[in-house]
């Protein structure tokens with residue numbers, strides 16, 4: 001009770017001195033307001049679908065607009081499949097590149113290469129989609145001798161291309177924030193550069209890199225237009241489930257493709273918001289976990305600044 | 307016996323000429339103190355002896371540093387082996403974020419010196435030598451970051467000792483410590499010189515007088531004076547040296 | 557021996573970097589095959605006559621409006637977080653909310669924008685609804701960037717002003733903000749680059765395929781490069797010269813904004829001694 005009173009008195013006093021604080025405070029709170037609004041409205045609009053189908057909205061295997069049947073499992077599976085495929089490619093490449101840029105690349109090139117990769121990250125997903133559809137998909141089709149190149153694999157490769165710069169950027173930041181003192185400690189004992197990387201740099205930045213991978217996952221699963229253009233967009237679970245040469249229909253693609261036709265208030269409309277809520281929840285959990293990892297880590301390390 | 311001989315050493319950071327024509331002979335099993343005002347190049351001189359300047363971007367070194375009459379800047383010097391032979395302790399204690407045991411064992415493992423239970427022996431011996439064993443023997447698996455500053459610094463000394471060095475470089479090892487921890491480390495330094503050649507950088511003139519056999523005074527990158535500590539303190543030849551040791555530099 | 561192993565290992569680590577650089581080249585190469593379709597008239601001719609004038613201007617309208625809404629909110633929020641808030645639970649919740657906001661997929665932001673701005677607030681399919689929706693995407697970028705820029709300003713700057721008797725707010729906006737301005741602008745530019753090519757968020761909220769001329773008020777719908785490109789490729793199945801032209805123009809706009817941000821940042825890091 002007491003600290004709250006003290007805080008209120010303090011706020012009151014500082015408000016009298018500087019009324020501007022109120023405005024600053026409101027702006028700062030806006031993120032909380034917006035995120036709550038988003039959750040609230042997605043839930044409200046999506047409620048009908050959840051009430052109608054119950055758990056089957058999540059685990060039903062049929063998504064058919066004509067039959068007014070909405071089971072999101074194939075879509076959720078499609079999203080997860082495309083994203084895990086992408087991360088399997090992007091994580092090792094991205095982390096390796098980050099290590100190379102921070103630890104190996106001579107200083108003179110570092111800024112240049114970092115800037116180029118940042119530029120790569122800024123290219124809009126619609127451009128990636130365009131390139132994927134017009135150039136990558138035909139290549140995939142002819143390489144695997146399949147009739148159409150718009151399949152899960154293409155989406156994964158494209159998504160990997162889009163994620164690598166982000167992963168490089170975030171994990172590069174984390175690797176270069178490993179304190180200089182640690183590196184010096186290892187080097188002064190006669191460790192080689194490689195040993196220093198293996199025994200000091202990677203262990204110290206491990207959880208940060210893990211967090212950056214989770215962020216990359218969140219980004220990738222929310223990617224819409226590029227994925228939509230090359231994933232094939234058929235709401236099935238591939239046969240067998242690991243068949244990357246089958247088309248899939250990721251959640252984001254469904255929302256983007258069907259929203260235009262869904263009548264406001266219809267079951268379809270609600271189902272699309274239900275999908276939005278699923279995505280929102282997934283990314284919320286992933287981001288929160290990443291946050292927790294980073295925070296717990298910095299608490300453990302006490303002295304290490306982040 | 308001369309252990310380390312520095313000949314015409316020059317170091318630049320980019321265009322900044324930091325060390326100018328340094329010539330210095332360090333005797334085996336002695337404590338040599340390097341004094342001088344901040345920024346005069348003490349740390350750089352120390353780091354030239356185990357080639358740690360190399361990891362700094364834009365650093366260039368000319369001249370020779372001989373250890374046992376071998377120039378360490380020779381092309382075919384194994385720099386990792388060199389750094390094993392020349393241990394270094396930094397100004398700010400820098401234990402790795404690992405357990406106490408792993409910190410001391412780190413160098414041993416890196417150099418694959420021994421394995422298994424022998425590592426535990428080496429860890430124990432090194433911690434004893436660094437006068438830390440009694441304080442940590444029951445918590446070897448705790449994180450090294452849980453130790454106090456003075457303990458961390460002794461841990462860093464133990465870590466350097468574990469790989470059987472011949473020379474130990476200490477860069478203002480007490481600057482982050484309180485008087486009691488400082489006294490402990492000073493006692494330790496005296497003892498270390500029985501077995502090792504010790505070179506210590508210090509800001510603190512009294513400390514140099516207390517622990518060293520030889521002293522060097524560095525000013526703006528130049529070696530102004532070098533000789534037995536007693537002579538430097540009782541009978542400095544250079545005016546600048548005298549001013550510095552009597553506190554005239556402020 | 558050890559040395560050789562290390563060299564080989566590092567060379568392997570370098571391969572992905574080469575792949576990235578090759579990817580940039582590849583993208584530029586692909587786009588440049590369409591460069592012949594790009595003529596100056598394309599930019600200045602109305603859509604009704606086969607140009608893309610309204611799309612380019614519409615994209616800029618959307619960008620500027622979104623940044624115009626997000627910047628004041630974001631900068632003020634960052635000032636509160638850095639200068640006023642005690643680092644307690646409230647600050648942590650805001651921190652988390654910002655991280656989560658940055659992570660919300662753009663298509664979900666678009667859904668929300670549609671039900672909230674377009675329908676509930678009655679803005680309909682309009683530029684204003686687009687501004688507000690895109691604002692949600694830029695806000696975290698601007699807050700984070702401004703926070704970082706503010707933290708880099710040595711506290712001695714502010715203390716000097718405070719010592720002269722300035723109030724805290726006065727000291728911040730007369731001394732700290734100007735010093736942090738380049739950093740803040742860099743991040744505004746990065747935010748712009750992020751939304752200039754954004755498609756999913758404006759899909760339902762503010763764009764249409766064709767308008768008669770430019771929008772006359774914020775409550776009218778608008779054309780945008782990204783939206784048109786998307787609809788033309790996926791819905792209309794076009795692969796004509798026009799699509800290539802749109803892609804190249806969009807690419808150039810986004811990449812030049814991002815490049816400007818990066819150059820500005822490098823320039824000021826070098827210029828201002830307190831930034832390392």
Ligand SMILES: Nc1ncnc2c1ncn2[C@@H]1O[C@H](COP(=O)(O)OP(=O)(O)OP(=O)(O)O)[C@@H](O)[C@H]1O
Nearest residue numbers: 319322324342343344345346347348349350351362
């Ligand atoms: N990493 C570096 N990059 C560029 N210049 C450096 C670097 N380290 C040191 N210098 C410069 O070299 C000179 C000598 O530095 P050095 O650290 O050797 O001084 P010092 O005598 O150890 O000072 P202190 O007592 O403050 O530790 C200084 O002018 C410093 O600015």
Ligand SMILES: [Mg+2]
Nearest residue numbers: 348349350477
């Ligand atoms: Mg120093």
